[in-house]
Amino acid sequence: MTTDQGLPNKIDDIKEVPSIPTFTFDASRGRFFRLLLINSALTLITIGIYRFWARTRIRRFMWHHVRILGDPLEYTGTGAELFLGFLIVLAVLFPLGLVYSAIAGLVPPDRVWLQLGLEIAYYTVIIGLIHIGLYRMWRYRLSRTVWRGIRFSLQGSTWSYLKLALLWDVLWILSLGFLMPWRETTLWRYQIQHTRFGQEAFKFHSSPQTLLRPWLMVWLTGMVFLISAGLLGYVITNQGQFEIKFTTDVGPEFRGLFVTALVMLSAALLTLPFTYFYFLICLTRWKISGLSLAGARFHCDLRFGRLLAFAGLAVALIGVFMCIAAVALVLWGMPIYTDDKANPFLLFLGGFFAFVMLTTIVPTIWMTIFSFEAVKQTVLRTSMDQPLALERAAQAADAGPRTGEGFADAFDLGGGF
Amino acid sequence: MTHQGAFNDGKTAARRNVTLLIDGDALLICRADDGTEAARWPLVEIRRIGTSSERPQRFGKINDDARLTLNTDDDGTWLATACPKLNKRDAGRVRWPVWTGAGVLAVISVLGLVFFLLPGAAALLTGAIPVSLEMRIGSAYRDQLLDLAARFDGNGSPVQCRNPDGLRILQKRADEIASLVESPFPIQITVVRFPIANAFALPGGHVLILSELIKTAKSGDEVIGVLAHEIAHVVRRDAMQASMKSAGSALLVSLLIGNVVGGAMLAGGASAIIEGGYSRDAEAASDFIAVTALNQLGLSARPLADFLERIEKDEDSSNIMPTFLSTHPSGTDRARDIRALSQAVGRAMNAYDWRTLQKICD
Numbered sequence: 001m002t003t004d005q006g007l008p009n010k011i012d013d014i015k016e017v018p019s020i021p022t023f024t025f026d027a028s029r030g031r032f033f034r035l036l037l038i039n040s041a042l043t044l045i046t047i048g049i050y051r052f053w054a055r056t057r058i059r060r061f062m063w064h065h066v067r068i069l070g071d072p073l074e075y076t077g078t079g080a081e082l083f084l085g086f087l088i089v090l091a092v093l094f095p096l097g098l099v100y101s102a103i104a105g106l107v108p109p110d111r112v113w114l115q116l117g118l119e120i121a122y123y124t125v126i127i128g129l130i131h132i133g134l135y136r137m138w139r140y141r142l143s144r145t146v147w148r149g150i151r152f153s154l155q156g157s158t159w160s161y162l163k164l165a166l167l168w169d170v171l172w173i174l175s176l177g178f179l180m181p182w183r184e185t186t187l188w189r190y191q192i193q194h195t196r197f198g199q200e201a202f203k204f205h206s207s208p209q210t211l212l213r214p215w216l217m218v219w220l221t222g223m224v225f226l227i228s229a230g231l232l233g234y235v236i237t238n239q240g241q242f243e244i245k246f247t248t249d250v251g252p253e254f255r256g257l258f259v260t261a262l263v264m265l266s267a268a269l270l271t272l273p274f275t276y277f278y279f280l281i282c283l284t285r286w287k288i289s290g291l292s293l294a295g296a297r298f299h300c301d302l303r304f305g306r307l308l309a310f311a312g313l314a315v316a317l318i319g320v321f322m323c324i325a326a327v328a329l330v331l332w333g334m335p336i337y338t339d340d341k342a343n344p345f346l347l348f349l350g351g352f353f354a355f356v357m358l359t360t361i362v363p364t365i366w367m368t369i370f371s372f373e374a375v376k377q378t379v380l381r382t383s384m385d386q387p388l389a390l391e392r393a394a395q396a397a398d399a400g401p402r403t404g405e406g407f408a409d410a411f412d413l414g415g416g417f
Numbered sequence: 418m419t420h421q422g423a424f425n426d427g428k429t430a431a432r433r434n435v436t437l438l439i440d441g442d443a444l445l446i447c448r449a450d451d452g453t454e455a456a457r458w459p460l461v462e463i464r465r466i467g468t469s470s471e472r473p474q475r476f477g478k479i480n481d482d483a484r485l486t487l488n489t490d491d492d493g494t495w496l497a498t499a500c501p502k503l504n505k506r507d508a509g510r511v512r513w514p515v516w517t518g519a520g521v522l523a524v525i526s527v528l529g530l531v532f533f534l535l536p537g538a539a540a541l542l543t544g545a546i547p548v549s550l551e552m553r554i555g556s557a558y559r560d561q562l563l564d565l566a567a568r569f570d571g572n573g574s575p576v577q578c579r580n581p582d583g584l585r586i587l588q589k590r591a592d593e594i595a596s597l598v599e600s601p602f603p604i605q606i607t608v609v610r611f612p613i614a615n616a617f618a619l620p621g622g623h624v625l626i627l628s629e630l631i632k633t634a635k636s637g638d639e640v641i642g643v644l645a646h647e648i649a650h651v652v653r654r655d656a657m658q659a660s661m662k663s664a665g666s667a668l669l670v671s672l673l674i675g676n677v678v679g680g681a682m683l684a685g686g687a688s689a690i691i692e693g694g695y696s697r698d699a700e701a702a703s704d705f706i707a708v709t710a711l712n713q714l715g716l717s718a719r720p721l722a723d724f725l726e727r728i729e730k731d732e733d734s735s736n737i738m739p740t741f742l743s744t745h746p747s748g749t750d751r752a753r754d755i756r757a758l759s760q761a762v763g764r765a766m767n768a769y770d771w772r773t774l775q776k777i778c779d
Contacts (some may be wrong), residue, residue, distance in 0.1 A: 048674030064467060071425075071486065072475075074466060080509055085520055090673075091522035094529040101537055147484040148425040148432060162467065198430065393430045395482055 020070045022387040025379040033368045034360035035061055040360040052086065053079030059141075066379050068147055069387060070094075077144035080105030085140075095404055124166065132158055132163040135191075140401055144193060150395050164190055177219055181211035189288055197391035198292060205297075206290030214282040217275040221268050228264035235261060276303055279309065288382055296389035300382045307374055314369035325357055420491060424455055427482030437485075437501050445484065456483060463500045464507070469493075479507050530669060539661035542653050546619075551657050555621025558660075559607055562617075562625060566609050578608040578628060583777030587768050590641050591624070591648060597710045600652045606644075610778050614728055614738050616643050617652035620657040628778045634724060641765035642711065642721025649706035655699050675720055704751055706759040718759035722752035743771075 039054035057081040063075035100122065107114045135158050142152040168183040185208040192204040235258045281304045288300035384390075424435040424446055434449035444463060446456040458478045466475040466484070474493035476485040478757055487493050497503055566576045584606065591604040602622025611627040624647045626640075634640050650656060708718040729748030766774070 033545060055666045069432075074484075076508055084516065087519040087523040091519060094526035094534065096536075097530060097534045101534060101541075104541070146482070149427040149477075149484040150425075150429040151482070271535070371535045391431045393428070395428050 005353050022069060022384050023379050023382050024067045025376045026067065026069075027061065027067055027372070027376070029368060029372055032372055033364070036364045036367060040364060041065060044356065044360065046228065046400050049083075052082035055082060060373060063145065066375075068390065073143055074146040074147055077140070081140075084317070096125075105278065127169060128166060129164055131162050133219070135161045136401070138191060138195075143398075143401060147197070147390075150198040150393050153193055153196045153398055154191070154321060156190065161187075161190055177222065181208035181217050184208070184211060184283065190292075192291060196396060197390070199396045200294045200393040203292045204290045205292060206286050210286050211279075211282065214275075214279040220270070221271045222329045224264055225268035225272060228261045228268060231261035233263060274308075277308060281307060284378060288378070293393050294389040296384050296386035298382060298384055300378070302378055302381045307370075307377060310373040311370050314366050317369060318365050321361060321365065325354065329354055418761075420451070420495065421488050422491070423486045425484040425486075426455065427484070435485075437487075437496075439496070444496065459486075460500045461502050463496070464505065465493075465503045465504060467499070469497070478527065486659075527669070527673070531666060533664045535662050535669075538656075538665060538688070539658045541659050542661050543658045546657060551654070552602060552621035554657070554660070555602075555619045555623040558619045559625065563607070563609065566611050569608065576583045576610045578588055578778035580611060580773075580777040580779065582776045584608070586637075586766060586774050587626075587640070587644065587719045590765060591644055593714060594648050594707075594710045595622075595651075596647050597713055598648065600648065600654050601654075602651055604648055604651065605689040608777055616647050618656050620654070620660060622653065624648065630778070631775060635727075636720055636764075636770035637766035638717065638720035638764055639724040640774065642707070642718060642724060644716075645711055646721065647706035649703035649710075650699075652706065653699065653703060655703070668674055701753060701754065704755055705758065708755055712758075712760045715761045715763040716765050717762050718755050720765075722755040722759070725749075725755070 035057060039050070039057060042050045043054050056075075056077055059077065060075045063073040066073045103121075104118060107118050113134045135154075139154040142154045145152045165187055168179075168186055172179050172183050185206070189204045194201045195202045281302055285302045288298050288302075291298040422435055422436040422437055424433045425431070426433070433455065433457055435446050435662040436449055436452075439460070440457075442460050444458045445454065446458065446611075448455050449618050462478045462481075462488060464477050464479060466477050472492075473489045474487040474496075475492075476496070477483065477488075491554045501771065514603060563577060570633075578625045587606050588604075591606055594601075600622065604622050604624060606624050606626065608626045608631070613627055614633040616624065616626045616630055622642065626644070626647075630643065631640055634643075677759070707721070709720045712719075717733065725748040
């Protein structure tokens with residue numbers, strides 16, 4: 001424990017085991033579902049303006065139900081901050097567009113290399129903005145996350161992160177995606193080493209080798225997919241049927257190749273979601289298990305099977321919902337569509353409702369079933385070897401950025417949260 | 418009477434057991450082990466964290482990182498009744514000049530995107546679209562409009578007018594004009610039974626003439642004049658540019674209102690309002706191309722001017738479509754300019770052809 005002056009004691013004093021589990025999660029799925037429904041309705045009524053406040057309410061809910069040594073995390077961000085960040089993005093959009101079109105106007109259209117360079121520069125800027133947006137999003141969220149009155153924060157410079165991220169993007173592309181574990185290690189280490197709880201800095205210990213096996217599974221299935229798709233394309237073009245008229249009527253000399261490619265392609269397509277999902281689980285486990293704070297190590301043993309089951313359940317429910325929606329659309333919409341005298345406005349209304357259903361109900365199902373469980377399992381499956389070390393952290397002076405996530409929000413990088 | 422709780426002083430993450438006592442207008446927070454004062458919170462500055470129903474109850478003080486947690490069995494009523502501003506939302510760190518500035522800049526930026534960058538980008542992108550693709554887009558577009566017209570019509574009879582003699586008369590003049598202005602697309606004319614006097618140039622060389630236009634016209638020359646104008650739009654690829662602009666503004670609107678609420682749907686409607694039809698410049702340029710072509714063919718462009726003026730008067734009296742949806746603004750000004758440019762006096766068709774054309778929908 002600490003003394004009354006708030007000075008931390010030696011590590012030996014805090015090796016005692018606390019009487020309560022370090023990380024617990026006590027949210028109710030029903031309440032979360034209700035919150036999502038209310039958010040959807042309010043967002044709909046306000047034609048989208050409410051989405052910043054909706055997101056804030058979701059975060060406040062989720063944060064609040066993560067308890068560390070019995071005390072909840074607190075989310076202190078506001079919807080107004082997110083809205084202001086959005087306004088700032090809007091404000092820079094026009095100048096950015098102006099600069100781009102000015103440069104584009106200067107490049108003569110017949111200079112192919114210059115045009116190509118312009119294209120590359122354009123995509124570099126877009127990807128760069130995404131990286132900047134992500135880093136600033138982490139900074140904002142950490143600065144608004146409080147435990148026992150002590151703030152988290154993200155130090156480091158956005159520019160250094162951007163340079164690092166772009167460099168590894170290039171290496172990643174040049175290696176045809178193979179270097180993913182090394183890219184993840186470098187970027188996550190940069191982020192973690194600049195993450196603070198109060199004045200305590202986090203450290204990261206894991207090596208990329210752990211990630212190699214799960215990533216190889218994704219990478220190989222991906223390669224099989226690309227190669228078989230290429231083969232299939234080759235067969236079809238050589239049959240002179242590259243037009244949209246895709247038929248299975250293939251000449252005898254290509255038949256074997258065609259069937260092989262088709263089988264490989266279907267196998268890869270069926271396997272890829274599973275290998276990628278497995279990789280994501282391993283990645284989360286690896287990211288958390290490499291952490292340490294004030295000498296105390298984190299450990300995470302998130303399981304693959306349970307989350308896969310919940311993902312499957314969510315997908316199945318969404319499928320059932322879509323089937324019901326499709327049947328309803330046919331039963332209700334077809335008579336109107338085929339009736340030439342029907343009011344076109346009714347058709348528009350039907351389309352609008354179908355769209356609203358798709359864009360609000362589907363994410364709601366996914367978040368209630370899967371995202372909720374993913375957060376819950378990640379929290380419950382995380383532990384620390386000396387949790388009381390957390391209590392040693394002292395407050396830092398920096399209060400974090402003043403506005404919300406801006407670009408990250410515009411590109412919707414938050415994954416629903 | 419004293420109460421128990423846990424206190425985080427906002428300086429470290431340590432948790433200390435404390436005893437709590439309301440002392441005048443402040444809450445006295447004392448350490449449980451030695452009874453010394455840990456903090457003294459004025460009651461007006463105490464705020465609740467979370468809701469009143471949850472346990473344990475948690476409290477903070479404005480502009481302070483310290484936190485107070487009551488025991489789980491304590492519903493906090495004793496403290497809640499004593500604190501006058503427990504649920505007040507305090508102003509954020511951002512002050513109103515920043516808000517105003519960001520708001521104004523955001524509005525300027527969006528306006529700049531809509532009225533300045535989008536048209537430019539649309540022109541740039543249209544140049545990059547191959548002719549064959551634009552023709553395919555145009556066909557799909559025409560089929561959709563025909564379907565829509567059939568719905569409006571509602572009596573089940575075909576809305577497309579297919580009288581071959583009438584179509585031949587139009588097509589012959591259209592081909593002459595198109596080859597003169599070096600159209601990248603062959604002109605494909607569709608005449609639709611519809612009670613509005615209008616004509617449209619669609620992407621890819623499709624020209625849609627509504628039957629009411631032929632009914633309203635006083636002579637075949639007026640119809641050919643309008644046709645020449647639409648062909649000029651075809652050559653300038655104005656319709657394709659408008660679709661590009663529409664797609665761009667749909668993207669922008671869905672960014673503005675977020676993609677949560679059927680954004681694209683609303684975006685479609687909103688973008689139609691944003692574009693409003695071709696700009697004055699596009700109309701003037703098309704008029705110029707049309708009149709030049711008519712002059713070269715030895716045909717008078719004055720009937721086109723007459724027609725524009727008459728249509729504008731009619732529209733004032735029976736306004737079916739709101740003006741922002743009308744693709745041909747400011748008829749009187751355009752008629753004046755067209756008359757000034759017109760040099761030839763020839764007629765586009767004789768009385769027999771005109772009668773044939775009038776029967777195109779029969």
